[in-house]
Amino acid sequence: MNRMTVQSIASATATSLARAVVCRGVTKDFGEGDTRVQALRGVNLDVLGGEMTLLVGESGCGKTTLISIVAGLLDPTAGEVTVLGQSLRHLRGRRLVQFRGQHIGFVFQQYNLLPALTAAENAAVPLIISGRKRAEAVAKARTVLEAVGLGSKVNSLPSQLSGGQQQRVAIARALVHEPKLLVCDEPTAALDAHSGQTVMQLLRRVAVQPGRAVIVVTHDNRVFGYGDRIVHMSDGTIERVEEQTVARGS
Amino acid sequence: MNWIALKMLTGNRAKYYAIVFGVSFAVMLMSQQAAIFAGLMRNMTSQIRDIQGADIWAMDPSVEFVDDLTPMDDQAVMEVRSVPGVAWAIKLYYGKARAQFQEGNFKQFIVLGIDDQTLVGAPTQMKLGSATDLRKPDGIILDENGYRYLFPGQPIRLGRVFEMNDRRAEIVGICKASPTFQTFPVSYTTYSRAVRYAAQERNTLSFVLAKAEENRDPKEVCRRIEEQTGLTAMPQDDFSWKTMSYYMRRTGIPVNFGITVLLGFIIGASIAGQTFYLFTIDNLKHFGTLKAMGVGNLRIVGMVMLQGSVVGVLGYAIGLGMASGFSDTMKWLLRDSGLPSADFMAWPIPLGTAAAAGLIVFASALFSLRRVLALEPASVFR
Structure with a gap:
């Protein structure tokens, strides 16, 4: 995989691909007075559809805060966030919850699978949340699990799966409702090197699709080669953005 | 979502059984003690109820209960x-x-x-x-x-x-x-x-x-x-109630049984409440995940309430069954002894214990919900 640094700017620009996420001047403060901590300081960021964007940086640099804001899980203190053409400022309460459910998929560091559900049932959860019938949802989830190479494990409980397999179930769950934005928080952090590579390859092969943006938060430099764009963060700001060409399906 | 809620509940067997046990124990203790109290009250009026055919009892006005005789x-x-x-x-x-x-x-x-x-x-x-x-x-x-x-x-x-x-x-x-x-x-x-x-x-x-x-x-x-x-005259039922009322007012029987029933409620509520709370805390990560994935607070409330209702209904049924089984066993053991069995499952008892069981699970669910509702969806990334 050929890695190529193209530029180092604070704000990525998009010309040929639609901008799935646009952040302008985003700041986020936690606490008040003497205990106030500024986690993000005027971040500008564009995330393009059809690409995988990696958010990288040391612990505490604001990566997770930024994706929480982008995913509509956290309100920024200031600034404007537009996701899939929709300003999050204007989405509140139930509408914001519905927006997340319909358009955003999540992959977590610790997989966050429900231990009492089988792989297929876990993968079907977003469809069930959106109101699809259980049998129909599970059937669709089975096809997605086959796509991530877990066709033989659909009836296994999370406790019967390895970490890598559980993360693949989590990826299937994140993709089953065909979201336009996939947010992955340290998807390889809990995995060994081989499993981490497998998961990243899977994300590239299955998740990166035209019209879908994938944001991956990571500090694992072994997987940097999988991102079309690498956003380096430091101390609540974007330090630089690298672009690179990554072969499809690699 | 109801299906997911039930799977979450029954998936954690140890806690699921502990919550059901807590409610069952409370219901058994409350209903069994209340039944003994009702049985004793009933026994106090057995001579009144056993007299058939007459619907009016007339007596000296100073009579307060059936054993308080002022011959006429x-x-x-x-x-x-x-x-x-x-x-x-x-x-x-x-x-x-x-x-x-x-x-x-x-x-x-x-x-x-x-x-x-x-x-x-x-x-x-x-x-x-x-x-x-x-x-x-x-x-x-x-x-x-x-x-x-x-x-x-x-x-x-x-x-x-x-x-x-x-x-x-x-x-x-x-x-x-x-x-x-x-x-x-x-x-x-x-x-x-x-x-x-x-x-x-x-x-x-x-x-x-x-x-x-x-x-x-x-x-x-x-x-x-x-x-x-x-003279004082009253229908048979009224005289029974007058007699029971006297014993309830003038003896420590209701207070002592009331304390036991209250203890049953408190112990049951503690076991069920604490276990339900711990169960919810165990599942906090999963509730946070569901919230992040698009489940609103109202549906989360519905899920927790459904879990509470299931353990409440199961615990109630088991507890009442245990109380009845205990009563039947005691009657069977005492059948040849000449000792009377003093328990009577009057209809308000199952209703009252159902209300108490409902209160236990509702309070437990409410207590647990505070944590779930306060949970920021962004916490799933921490």
Whole structure:
């Protein structure tokens, strides 16, 4: 995989691909007075559809805060966030919850699978949340699990799966409702090197699709080669953005 | 989502069983103790309920409960008979007598003296002999529990003879009677014989039993009896309640049982509440994940409430079943001992314990929900 640094700017620009996420001047403060901590300081960021964007940086640099804001899980203190053409400022309460459910998929560091559900049932959860019938949802989830190479494990409980397999179930769950934005928080952090590579390859092969943006938060430099764009963060700001060409399906 | 909620609940078996056990234990303790209390209250009124045929009890105004006797002059029965609306009225002797057996031992008896002519008030369920055998010389009918208490381990037979107040009495019948609070054997005999068995007093009439004419409201007839005779008169049920009310007001029984019921509630609520809370805390990460994936707070509330309802209904059913099973087992174990079983699952008890179980799970769910609702969806990334 050929890695190529193209530029180092604070704000990525998009010309040929639609901008799935646009952040302008985003700041986020936690606490008040003497205990106030500024986690993000005027971040500008564009995330393009059809690409995988990696958010990288040391612990505490604001990566997770930024994706929480982008995913509509956290309100920024200031600034404007537009996701899939929709300003999050204007989405509140139930509408914001519905927006997340319909358009955003999540992959977590610790997989966050429900231990009492089988792989297929876990993968079907977003469809069930959106109101699809259980049998129909599970059937669709089975096809997605086959796509991530877990066709033989659909009836296994999370406790019967390895970490890598559980993360693949989590990826299937994140993709089953065909979201336009996939947010992955340290998807390889809990995995060994081989499993981490497998998961990243899977994300590239299955998740990166035209019209879908994938944001991956990571500090694992072994997987940097999988991102079309690498956003380096430091101390609540974007330090630089690298672009690179990554072969499809690699 | 309901399906996911149930899977989350039953998936964690240890906690699921612990919550159900907590509710079951609370329901069992509350319903069993309440049933014993109701049984004792019922036993206090067994002599009132066992008298069949008369719907009105007239008595001296100073009487507060069935054992609080102020004997009246026999003339009272004539006064009651003269009240318009009274179809008939008869005398009832109710008292205690000491019986002396051939072996020389003494036992206290409850003696019910019923009308010599009509035998109204005679036991309705005979095990041996018949009510009309009371017309035999010195005849008395003894209740089965009393017989087993007096003659433990001996076969039930008629013809046993003993003395009361130096007068001969012969068992001519064995009947079934409701258990009494004081556990004294209950004997039935005629009024004229009963007053001879009892210690001599100038007045011997304990109660006047009366029947309202057809299509007459017994309460209205009672009001007329009170107006015309100066006695107190009330329907049978009211007299039962008056007796129970006296014991509830003047004894520590309700307080002691109330404390046990309250303890059952507190212990059950503690076990179920704490376990349900821990269960929810265990699942906080998953609730956060669901929230991030698009599940609103209202649906989360519905999920937690459903989980609470399931453990509540299951715990209630198991607890009530355990209380009933315990009661039946005790009755079976005591069947030949002559000891009365003092529990009675009156209909308000299952209703009351259902309400208490509902309160336990509702409070537990509410307590747990505070954490879930306060959970930021962004916490899934921490």
